Amino acid sequence: MNTVYPTPCVPSPQRWTSRLAVVTLHSFSGDTLRLYYEPQPTAPARTDGLDIAPLFEVLPGLRRHRCDNGQHRSFFDEARHTETAHLFEHVLIELLAASGQPRSQIQGATNLDEAPRRYRVKVSGWESVAQAEDCIEKALHLLESREL
Numbered sequence: 001m002n003t004v005y006p007t008p009c010v011p012s013p014q015r016w017t018s019r020l021a022v023v024t025l026h027s028f029s030g031d032t033l034r035l036y037y038e039p040q041p042t043a044p045a046r047t048d049g050l051d052i053a054p055l056f057e058v059l060p061g062l063r064r065h066r067c068d069n070g071q072h073r074s075f076f077d078e079a080r081h082t083e084t085a086h087l088f089e090h091v092l093i094e095l096l097a098a099s100g101q102p103r104s105q106i107q108g109a110t111n112l113d114e115a116p117r118r119y120r121v122k123v124s125g126w127e128s129v130a131q132a133e134d135c136i137e138k139a140l141h142l143l144e145s146r147e148l
């Protein structure tokens with residue numbers, strides 16, 4: 001006997017909410033994670049004026065990051081004047097590297113979405129969606145505990 005569902009069974013999207021942002025999983029395919037990062041209305045969308053130094057003390061590997069900013073600025077300088085979504089991307093990358101993934105296999109990008117105050121964040125180099133979900137949670141906690 002066939003079981004008939006009254007409505008199509010659609011899994012609810014994976015979502016994390018912190019004081020700073022709402023992060024929604026868009027997709028995970030191959031080794032690539034795609035998500036949306038939306039700063040909370042009460043949280044800044046940019047890092048200008050925020051003290052990011054404590055974050056770099058907790059994750060010193062961030063100093064090794066390089067960004068294609070066209071001006072040969074260090075990532076520390078870049079991180080002081082960028083979108084919080086972009087900083088979140090780099091924290092994710094650093095947590096992934098800290099879990100043992102070779103840095104050469106990790107790539108990321110952050111772009112403004114069509115929706116206002118919504119960013120598309122893409123990070124490649126994951127071994128599993130569970131690993132990615134774990135790092136998303138850790139990254140949000142880290143940023144929140146550093147008041148970013």
Ligand SMILES: [Zn+2]
Binds near residue numbers: 066067068086090
């Ligand atoms: Zn970057």
